[in-house]
Amino acid sequence: MENEFDIKELVDSPHVVVNGIKIGGFIAELCPKCNNSSIYSDHYDAHFCVYCDIWLETQCGDSACEICANRPESPLIAFKIVKLPTVG
Numbered sequence: 651m652e653n654e655f656d657i658k659e660l661v662d663s664p665h666v667v668v669n670g671i672k673i674g675g676f677i678a679e680l681c682p683k684c685n686n687s688s689i690y691s692d693h694y695d696a697h698f699c700v701y702c703d704i705w706l707e708t709q710c711g712d713s714a715c716e717i718c719a720n721r722p723e724s725p726l727i728a729f730k731i732v733k734l735p736t737v738g
């Protein structure tokens with residue numbers, strides 16, 4: 651489980667890189683379920699946890715909101731993040 655995600659925050663731009671995928675946002679508070687850092691996505695205006703593969707906010711409830719309507723259930727799918735192979 652330890653090696654599945656390589657998460658880095660860029661110093662020169664407001665992006666987080668997860669397994670080589672660049673995501674607009676920043677590393678945020680700990681996930682309440684697994685205690686790993688969550689990531690805030692500018693695009694979806696929501697926090698998510700790659701370890702749990704969940705969004706930490708429900709959708710905004712506005713049925714006309716295209717961002718929520720197009721937000722996949724899985725953040726890994728939303729950002730096309732592929733898990734790294736575990737070693738050992």
Ligand SMILES: [Zn+2]
Pocket residue numbers: 681682683684685686699700701702703
């Ligand atoms: Zn989590």
Ligand SMILES: [Zn+2]
Pocket residue numbers: 709710711712715716717718719
């Ligand atoms: Zn919305």
